[in-house]
Amino acid sequence: ARPKVGYYYTGKNVMSMLTEQISRIKVRDVQSVPVVITASTSVYDAVVTMFLEDVGSVYIVEPAGILTGVVSRKDVLKVAMGGSDLHKMPVKVLMTPMPKIVVTSPDDSILTAAKKIIDNEVDSLPVVAIADHQETKAYEVIGRLTKTNIARLFVELGEGRGGEHYS
Amino acid sequence: ARPKVGYYYTGKNVMSMLTEQISRIKVRDVQSVPVVITASTSVYDAVVTMFLEDVGSVYIVEPAGILTGVVSRKDVLKVAMGGSDLHKMPVKVLMTPMPKIVVTSPDDSILTAAKKIIDNEVDSLPVVAIADHQETKAYEVIGRLTKTNIARLFVELGEGRGGEHYS
Numbered sequence: 001a002r003p004k005v006g007y008y009y010t011g012k013n014v015m016s017m018l019t020e021q022i023s024r025i026k027v028r029d030v031q032s033v034p035v036v037i038t039a040s041t042s043v044y045d046a047v048v049t050m051f052l053e054d055v056g057s058v059y060i061v062e063p064a065g066i067l068t069g070v071v072s073r074k075d076v077l078k079v080a081m082g083g084s085d086l087h088k089m090p091v092k093v094l095m096t097p098m099p100k101i102v103v104t105s106p107d108d109s110i111l112t113a114a115k116k117i118i119d120n121e122v123d124s125l126p127v128v129a130i131a132d133h134q135e136t137k138a139y140e141v142i143g144r145l146t147k148t149n150i151a152r153l154f155v156e157l158g159e160g161r162g163g164e165h166y167s
Numbered sequence: 168a169r170p171k172v173g174y175y176y177t178g179k180n181v182m183s184m185l186t187e188q189i190s191r192i193k194v195r196d197v198q199s200v201p202v203v204i205t206a207s208t209s210v211y212d213a214v215v216t217m218f219l220e221d222v223g224s225v226y227i228v229e230p231a232g233i234l235t236g237v238v239s240r241k242d243v244l245k246v247a248m249g250g251s252d253l254h255k256m257p258v259k260v261l262m263t264p265m266p267k268i269v270v271t272s273p274d275d276s277i278l279t280a281a282k283k284i285i286d287n288e289v290d291s292l293p294v295v296a297i298a299d300h301q302e303t304k305a306y307e308v309i310g311r312l313t314k315t316n317i318a319r320l321f322v323e324l325g326e327g328r329g330g331e332h333y334s
Contacts, residue, residue: 016327017184017185018184018185018188018324018325018327019324019325019326019327021185022321022324022325023325044248047244047248048248050244051245054288056241073240073241073244074223074240076244077214077217077240077243077244077247078218080244080247080248081211081214081215081253086248110325111321111322111325111326114318114321114322114325115322115326117318118315118318118319118322121221147314147315147317147318148285148314150314150317150318150321151281151284151285151317151318151321152285153321154189154278154281154317154318154320154321155278155281155285157185157186157189158185158186158189158190158277158278158281159186159278159282160183160185160186
């Protein structure tokens with residue numbers, strides 16, 4: 001008879017348990033608060049907001065919180081190099097607009113969302129809820145998922161804390 | 168007698184195995200190639216390098232590859248907002264200089280390194296080897312560890328790939 005104790009110590013089974021544990025963690029368990037501005041905000045003020053809030057991306061929304069664009073440090077840096085007057089330029093000019101924005105839902109598994117971040121080479125994903133808006137489907141911004149959230153979760157899991165995410 | 172099969176399915180033990188597996192992965196297993204410039208490079212050219220190489224930070228080295236500074240997108244953006252002439256300003260003026268730079272070794276566990284990234288709120292760590300240089304200890308830059316490396320590893324582990332890191 002084969003031994004029944006210690007079976008799960010083989011690499012394959014540890015890996016599959018690891019996969020199972022990670023797949024239970026949802027975006028909502030680790031997401032951060034979103035930082036939002038309006039499309040008419042100047043690029044300069046958008047950058048000031050980025051520094052004050054210490055975020056790498058800000059989301060552009062319509063009054064009802066509906067996502068219309070994303071601006072990152074990288075986007076701004078590109079424009080700043082060109083010598084434009086950032087006080088006069090609205091973020092609308094350089095933002096990545098919908099529907100080009102890659103988003104995630106709070107109910108997505110953190111693994112699916114992390115894969116989106118890697119595959120699309122972005123620093124963060126807006127966490128959104130589907131909203132009815134002007135008779136079309138639209139996304140309401142309710143959070144922000146960043147590589148920092150993923151790295152922090154990795155540290156928690158590696159240190160054996162993170163059990164709180166497994167509900 | 169208590170059952171001997173299925174014991175490891177309890178949360179606590181899965182977590183400790185997960186911790187053990189993660190602790191075996193070293194920085195060298197996931198690090199990227201570093202992007203380096205010299206201290207006299209203009210801020211403008213440093214940003215061009217960042218865009219061409221698609222990195223968020225570049226490392227400033229002396230000719231022997233010895234680390235002297237780090238410049239990030241965030242550092243450059245701050246200066247660009249101030250209206251300075253980025254063509255005339257050398258990166259030396261705005262870089263974070265040694266010994267203030269948080270570094271990691273290729274032999275460090277990925278968990279230790281990820282914790283440094285989170286605790287020090289940086290986007291990347293220069294991966295360094297200790298070198299004898301001008302009769303003082305110095306760091307030679309041999310790699311770059313980013314939040315992207317951590318997020319990619321997380322995805323690999325979550326998908327049950329990543330076994331290649333466990334040697």
